[in-house]
Amino acid sequence: MELHVQGTGPAAPFLSARDLFETEHDLSLPVRVRLRDDPDERTWAGHYDDRHVLNISRRAASSAMARELALHEFAHMARYEEDHPSHVQSIEEALYLALAGRDVERRKLAHCFQIANHMKDIYADDITLSVGPGEKLLSYLESSLAAAIADRARATPRDDFERVTTGADPDITAVNAAFALALAERNDIIDEDHRLYDLADAAAVDAPSVDADEFRTRFRELGHDPDPSGYRRHLVQATRSYVDGDGPAAD
Template identity: 75%
Template sequence: MDIRVQGPGPTSPFLSARDRFETEHDLSLPVHVQLRDDPDERTWAAHYDDRHVLNISRQAASSAMASELALHEFAHMARHEQDHPSHTQSTEEVLYLALAGKSVERRKLSHCYQIANHMKDIYADDITLSVGPGEKLLSFLESSLAAAVADRPETPPRPGLERLSASADPEITAVNAAFALALAERHDLVDRDHRLYDLAHAAAMDAPEIDFEGFKRRFRELGRETDVSTYRQVLVDATRSYVGGDGLAAD
């Protein structure tokens, strides 16, 4: 597995992640690590005919999570090379099938993309967690959800209705909580008394219109082996559940 770090910055997190990844997996194409100056730049992978590109800020590359972030992106690259349905299915196609004839708020439309990304992450982390322990990932999920749950408005929207989760978008916070708990349960990372359950419960209470248990079940029970048609239907169903609606997707 060929890794080329471009620009000044740490290299050891990427080499460490490569060593762990190669215990069970490999990539056919080289990986170019692009270190970016913007500290708010999210970590993400891009795919080309002759290479993969791992984009990461220098700040993230120097963090305690750097190796885990790299390993997660290597897993996405592996799924891409496998032509896995979660990484080849067009989200735009799914939205067309799921939302035809509907009027959907822009924010909810963006949330649908996030739901699709959660499903991609489930399949990527099936690889990530097959080659390394999940303690850091669990801590990351817990801290991220705790920050969202603590993000309350200074003034409740109405007396007695103070929100328990992120003030801007409690609906997607509840879905994010379902994803975090589903991933943890899928890989046996948590006991029943783990704090993640309390945080997820708080997020779910703040968005009673979201089928929290349904989303958790969808994420947790995604088939380890799936085909294009099955995966498309699961994503269509999740999209319709989030925005409202039912029915079967066209094949």
Template identity: 75%
Template sequence: MDLRIQGPGPAAPFLSAQDLFETECDLSLPVYVHLRDDPDERTWAAHQDDRHVLNISRQAASSAMARELALHEFAHMARHEQDHPSHVQSTEEVLYLALAGQRVEQYKLSHCYQIANHMKDIYADDITLSVGPGEKLLAFLESSLATALRDRPETPPGSSPGVERLSPAADPDITAVNAAFALALAERHDLLDADHRLYDLAHAAAMDAPQIDFEAFRRRFRELSQDPDPSTYRQVLVETTRSYVGEGTRAAD
């Protein structure tokens, strides 16, 4: 694996991630790591004909999660080189197949892209968690869900007295799906004890969105086939998209 770090910044997390990654996998194309000044720059990977590019802020590269972030992106690169259906299937094509004839609000479409990305992440993390420990990832999932679920419950506008929403700031539909993803990923890799706090957080998210079949999304994510053929993967993603848009109360027909 040819790793090339561009710009001043810490190199150790990327080299450590490379060492872990190479215990099970390799990449044919070189990886260019671009360290960005913008602290809000999200970590993301791009794929070109002659290279992979990992973009990451210097702040993220100096964080406690830096090695795990790099390892996760290396896994996405590996899936791309494998032509894995989750990483070469066009999301736009799936949305066209799933939502033809419907009018769907823009924010709901963005949620559908997020669901497709969850599936990509599951397949990437099948690699990530085969080469590295899962403790930091589990802590990250817990923290992210806890952030979406505000500490102070409040009553949604128009609700009957005594009806509380546990996640007032976040959209409850996609928060419930995000919770299903987090729980499914952790269960897929046996990261959880039966009394882990993630179960309580996920339950709170599910209670906030009764129109979302939380258990169905959890099952879909957890039981994704390890090596699907392109047609099967496309159909699963189409069905999952239809399920989300159909179940959400604010989707327009």
């Protein structure tokens, strides 16, 4: 696996991630790591005919999660090279199939893209967690979800609905929580008494129109080797479930 780190900053996390990745996988195309000045630059990978490009801020490259972030992006590159349906299926096409004839809020549409990216991440992290430990990823999922949930005590139960979280959009926060649990359970990196379960419960209470358990099951049970039509069908179903959601079914 050919790796080039461009820009001033640490190279060690990327070299370490490469060594770990190469224990079970390889990439045909070279990887260029571009260290960005903007501390808020998100970490993302670009795929081209002759190379992959990993874009990451210097701050992220110097963080405790740097190796894990790089390993995660290498996994996306591997899925792209193998033409995995999750990485070559057009999200726009799937959303068009799912939402044709529907009037969808702009925020909901943005959330649908995020759900599609969660499905891509599930398949990338099947690779990530097959070669590396999951402790840091689990801590990252926990802290990210906690940051999206308000630091206020759970409201006393009452007949009318009262939010127990504030700030982040409650609907997509509930889906994000379902994704985090699904990823952890799918790869067996979480204990049943982990705090992530309590955080996910709080997120679900604030999103009565979202069936969080359904999304958790949907993400966790994604087939490991889907065909293109099957994957597209799952993406369409997930999109419709979110947009048309009426919340959990009554017992």
